[in-house]
Amino acid sequence: xxxxxxRPEDASLLHxxxxxxxxxxxxxxFVRRRKVKGTVAIVAVTDDKKLILxxxxxxxxxxxxxxxxxxxxxxxxxxxxxxxxxxxxxELKEETGYEAKNWxxxxxxxxxxxxxxETVTFFYATGLAKMGxxxxxxxxxxxxxxxxxxxxxxxxxxxxxxxxxxxxxxYAGLYLARAQSGLAEARLWx
Amino acid sequence: xxxxxxRPEDASLLHxxxxxxxxxxxxxxFVRRRKVKGTVAIVAVTDDKKLILxxxxxxxxxxxxxxxxxxxxxxxxxxxxxxxxxxxxxELKEETGYEAKNWxxxxxxxxxxxxxxETVTFFYATGLAKMGxxxxxxxxxxxxxxxxxxxxxxxxxxxxxxxxxxxxxxYAGLYLARAQSGLAEARLWx
Numbered sequence: 001x002x003x004x005x006x007r008p009e010d011a012s013l014l015h016x017x018x019x020x021x022x023x024x025x026x027x028x029x030f031v032r033r034r035k036v037k038g039t040v041a042i043v044a045v046t047d048d049k050k051l052i053l054x055x056x057x058x059x060x061x062x063x064x065x066x067x068x069x070x071x072x073x074x075x076x077x078x079x080x081x082x083x084x085x086x087x088x089x090x091e092l093k094e095e096t097g098y099e100a101k102n103w104x105x106x107x108x109x110x111x112x113x114x115x116x117x118e119t120v121t122f123f124y125a126t127g128l129a130k131m132g133x134x135x136x137x138x139x140x141x142x143x144x145x146x147x148x149x150x151x152x153x154x155x156x157x158x159x160x161x162x163x164x165x166x167x168x169x170x171y172a173g174l175y176l177a178r179a180q181s182g183l184a185e186a187r188l189w190x
Numbered sequence: 191x192x193x194x195x196x197r198p199e200d201a202s203l204l205h206x207x208x209x210x211x212x213x214x215x216x217x218x219x220f221v222r223r224r225k226v227k228g229t230v231a232i233v234a235v236t237d238d239k240k241l242i243l244x245x246x247x248x249x250x251x252x253x254x255x256x257x258x259x260x261x262x263x264x265x266x267x268x269x270x271x272x273x274x275x276x277x278x279x280x281e282l283k284e285e286t287g288y289e290a291k292n293w294x295x296x297x298x299x300x301x302x303x304x305x306x307x308e309t310v311t312f313f314y315a316t317g318l319a320k321m322g323x324x325x326x327x328x329x330x331x332x333x334x335x336x337x338x339x340x341x342x343x344x345x346x347x348x349x350x351x352x353x354x355x356x357x358x359x360x361y362a363g364l365y366l367a368r369a370q371s372g373l374a375e376a377r378l379w380x
Contacts, residue, residue: 006249015205021210022212065300114250117250
């Protein structure tokens with residue numbers, strides 16, 4: 001079997017950490033998360049057409065990063081089999097305080113296809129109502145931003161100039177949600 | 191120092207592989223690439239408004255993945271200090287056979303801000319001319335696709351139904367390049 005047909009299920013463990021495992025298959029190294037079913041990211045748009053973004057310090061970056069509300073599915077004891085949309089609902093509520101009436105799955109794709117088994121499933125959430133404080137769970141310090149759809153790119157550029165990093169999943173999510181929302185509304189998205 | 195202000199430069203090495211290092215800082219685990227300056231991805235659009243995409247088998251996914259042309263910067267001996275755009279030119283040529291007259295940097299962002307130090311810098315490449323065969327370097331088996339801009343999303347959905355994975359950097363790149371290209375052309379992008 002060539003290294004380029006090596007399969008993740010045949011991988012050997014190089015090192016098992018508490019949260020991450022470094023693996024190798026046919027000479028190809030990659031990392032996978034332990035006890036996690038998937039990762040979710042949420043394109044949450046309020047009735048007055050604002051995108052909800054979160055900001056938090058990320059140790060691997062050494063900086064504050066602006067991101068879509070997001071999180072892990074299946075990482076809570078006794079909830080390992082939760083559907084991805086259940087994790088998305090929980091993460092949106094924990095991080096931003098919002099609940100959403102309408103949930104649409106937009107896509108699932110790899111975070112970095114050569115580096116990790118992690119995939120992200122994007123959801124589009126509308127019909128939002130604020131039901132809590134947000135800010136994350138214990139130990140998380142999350143700041144919430146509300147940005148008019150047509151201003152997102154300019155606002156992100158300004159945040160970069162202020163020393164923050166921008167997660168490009170924001171742009172992928174906007175591309176997909178814009179296509180989902182139909183042409184009639186599309187002009188609002190830039 | 192709280193774990194949430196732990197810095198990547200203070201990290202300790204849990205395991206050093208040939209290509210990847212598993213690290214830990216203040217209880218937070220992450221992975222970093224060895225001897226790599228950055229990762230580049232290229233939104234290459236031909237004069238007749240087709241997006242160039244590449245397809246290759248990815249061991250961590252166990253599947254063929256459709257992606258923007260992309261690669262690592264600074265991973266070649268004696269070229270560790272190459273500018274990112276130089277790496278982008280090389281990767282586009284190796285993978286697709288194309289050279290581009292015009293190069294614009296679109297953004298730099300984290301692949302997965304909690305998991306890895308990897309960031310991706312997106313470039314927009316136009317004024318394309320085919321100067322070689324493409325297909326990648328020795329050991330790479332890369333298939334090249336040319337998709338009209340307005341058909342990309344539908345085509346990607348069809349590829350997913352055929353069992354392939356779609357890298358969401360395609361959608362992020364299109365969002366950014368569309369904004370870059372100006373409103374006059376924008377209607378072509380969907």
